[in-house]
Amino acid sequence: MTGSEDSPAFRLAYVPGVIPAKWVRIWNERRTDVPLTLLQVSTAEAHALLLAGDADAGLVRLPVDRTVLSAIPLYTETSVVVVPKDHVVAAVEEVTAEDLADDIVLHPLDDTLAWESLPGLPAIERPATTEDAIELVAAGIGVLVVPQSLARLHHRKDLTYRPVTDAPASQVALSWPEERTTDLVEDFIGIVRGRTVNSSRGRREEPKTDQQPKSKKRTSTQNPARKPAAGRSTARGARNGGTGKSTGTRQGKPRRKS
Numbered sequence: 001m002t003g004s005e006d007s008p009a010f011r012l013a014y015v016p017g018v019i020p021a022k023w024v025r026i027w028n029e030r031r032t033d034v035p036l037t038l039l040q041v042s043t044a045e046a047h048a049l050l051l052a053g054d055a056d057a058g059l060v061r062l063p064v065d066r067t068v069l070s071a072i073p074l075y076t077e078t079s080v081v082v083v084p085k086d087h088v089v090a091a092v093e094e095v096t097a098e099d100l101a102d103d104i105v106l107h108p109l110d111d112t113l114a115w116e117s118l119p120g121l122p123a124i125e126r127p128a129t130t131e132d133a134i135e136l137v138a139a140g141i142g143v144l145v146v147p148q149s150l151a152r153l154h155h156r157k158d159l160t161y162r163p164v165t166d167a168p169a170s171q172v173a174l175s176w177p178e179e180r181t182t183d184l185v186e187d188f189i190g191i192v193r194g195r196t197v198n199s200s201r202g203r204r205e206e207p208k209t210d211q212q213p214k215s216k217k218r219t220s221t222q223n224p225a226r227k228p229a230a231g232r233s234t235a236r237g238a239r240n241g242g243t244g245k246s247t248g249t250r251q252g253k254p255r256r257k258s
Helices: 021-030 043-051 130-138 148-153 183-192 235-239
Strands: 010-014 036-040 057-061 069-077 079-084 143-147 159-163 170-177
Touching (some): 010 043, 021 036, 043 057, 043 069, 043 170, 069 183, 079 130, 130 143, 148 159, 170 183
Parallel strands (some): 010 036
Antiparallel strands (some): 057 170, 069 170, 079 143, 079 159
C-alpha cells in the first residue's frame, strides 16, 4: 500500500445496473477532504479502464482477471427473463430455462451471464447491447434473460420480468488494480465492508494518547500530633524522677509557727 494518492479525487467506475449511491454517501460523510468522482462505463470497458489507471476502483461484474485485478465480491443478483406483458410467462411467478424452450432468447454482445448452453431458440443476429435487446423484446421478437438490476434499469410499461430459477447468476464486486492499492482504495474497501469510522482495521482512526491522568498528592491541613518515642518519658516526667507522673503538692501536716 502506498502512503499517498495519485489523484486529488477518488475515481470510482461502475457498470450498468449497479447503484453506488449508499457507498458514495458514506464516503462523502467520512472523506470530506477528497471528492468522489463517478464514472459510468459498460461491462466490457470497465476492466480496461482500471488497468489503464483511469479509475482508482470499480463496481464491476465478475469474473475479472485475478492475475492483475483484486476483487471483493459484494452480492449476487437474481436472473430474470424480460417478456411482453401479454406473454404466457407473465401469468406465473417464476420459470426455468426449460420453460423458454419455444421462445427466441436474445443474447446481446454485452451479456453478463455465463451460460454453458443458452436456452430457447437462437436469434438470427446478436443485439449489440442489452438496451437494444430490450427494444427487440418490446417489438415481440424474443425474450431476454438478464440480472434483475438490468431489467429494472431498462424498465418499460409494456414489459415485465420473472425470475429464472436455474439461470446463471451475476455477481457484483469491488475491483481495483492490485499494484495500486492506495490509502483511498483501502478507505473505500472499509466502507463497502461495513466498517465503522472507528474500526480497528480502518486507516483513519482517531489518534490515541499515552498520557495518563496524574495522581494527586495527598495533602493534610493539619500536622499530626507527634508521639513520644517508645521508652522515653515526657519532659515533665523527667523532672519528676523519670516516672512520667506529676507529683503535685506535698502531702502531710503543716509546720507549726514558733
